[in-house]
Amino acid sequence: MSVADALRDATVSLSTISDTPRLDAELLMAHALGIGRNDLLLRQRDLSVPVNFAVHVQRRLTGAPVAHILGSRDFWTISLTVTPDVLIPRPDSETLIEAAVDHFRDRAPTTILDLGTGSGALLLAALDQWPDATGLGIDASAAALAVAQDNADRLGMGTRARFQLGDWAAGVTGPFDLLLINPPYIATDAPLAGDVLHDPASALFAGADGLDDYRRIAPQLPALIAPGGMAAIEIGYDQGQSVSALLRAQGLGVSLRRDLAGHDRCLVATPGE
Template sequence: MKAIDRALADAARQLDASSDTARLDAELLMAEALNIDRDRLILAPPDRDVPKRYWDMVERRKTGEPVAYITGRRAFWDIELHVGPGVLIPRPDSEVLISSAIEHFRDRDPPECILDLGTGPGTLLLAALDIWRDASGVGIDVSRRALSYASANARRLGFEKRLKLKLGDWAAGISDTFDLLLCNPPYVAEGEALGPGVREFEPDEALFAGDEGLDAYRVLAPQLPRLLRPGGMVAIEIGPDQADAVSALLARDGLQASVAHDLAGRPRAVLLTWAKSRN
């Protein structure tokens, strides 16, 4: 057995007590330590010594620190984003917002203007700009650190001339209208149980939203109708038990709500469109 294979097995055993994805974590960290992609690691592991930094990264992961913070990157949709402490880590569940937008615009003109409220490291906005190459976008966040990551990610992807990033509180002060609005707001109720390392490492302001997890939706509800163009769509992420409550809050002033589900079949997004009379 190669040294790399032995190290992966050993690391997975060490991580098993602190991670539900111990083997995956071990592989991702090894790929980072060797500066190769995970597919190559699995299909043709190199015959070489294990770098010391690998074990340093394993020790960090044993404390609960997210893999994305350790490696400094996270894949989302068809792009890779750089992330770090103080920034919400992109998650596969959020990809339903992008797939729902693709479906909405399949038989319509593509979106020209996209707004991402609470953009974080640019997750949703940059994925959308990668799909619709003639579109421009605006990303807003209350965190300067998040906007710094979003700006760096936009430059690395070559999108910096197609978007504006603004420090702000949701859509306050925004007077333009948009074809597509994307939003992954904080929606975790105070005191709700979270996965290992989430509460300890990721930013509270990107996670928690009051006793019911609905505070952000209440702020957004009166703002959304004035921002959405005819024929457009809002896609906003929700917790799996919030579909009815969020739909009731956001379906107003002519907007109608539907619910999209993630790959596990759980409600994951509320989609808002104008009633037919406005489209």
């Protein structure tokens, strides 16, 4: 069977469980061949189907996320190691980096705090965006911090990124130019489907209304955001008003940004109204 035929068959099979079956098939084939997806698309007529491609497709058909099969996920301008110990970075979260780029268009942030750092995605993306900045990533999971540290070292940012175990910003001394925050925001009894089923529960659920962690984080922010700085906070698509109210109650200015799908995704909090 040719690579083109194998990709076509895999796409048909994966369409039963994935919204992006062709992309999944191409990523799995490239991984099986040990090459990049672009190389695969350019060279597929000259390549043979590796035996382990079928194994990768079968794992995907049983529900394993592509990121876990590949062991990595691209995010912003970097590629991150991903394990079941961390939330899989998603394009929606790039909205936070986009908000920061807009805010700091005339100057660069020099100090960055990432609360709930997980794989280090947001912090390391920001450090790649601003090469003179340094940052601190906090997480309650030691296993997640090990993944984040490995990503920082592999990307050559080990001297610029520091990671520590913590309970949000408790005990953290500011201020910071830029805060990046992606807390759990799913209601405990909300139904889940797809790749999110394989994310750590501690990175997903936040009480009956999904707001428990925002309630804890909001009072910590005024002392942490430097003058002229900002916090970019990820939210669920229906949480714009409720989380904005929590932030404004702390005297913060708040603006909303939507992701590429048009969903409410990020709140930008700034000092004062």
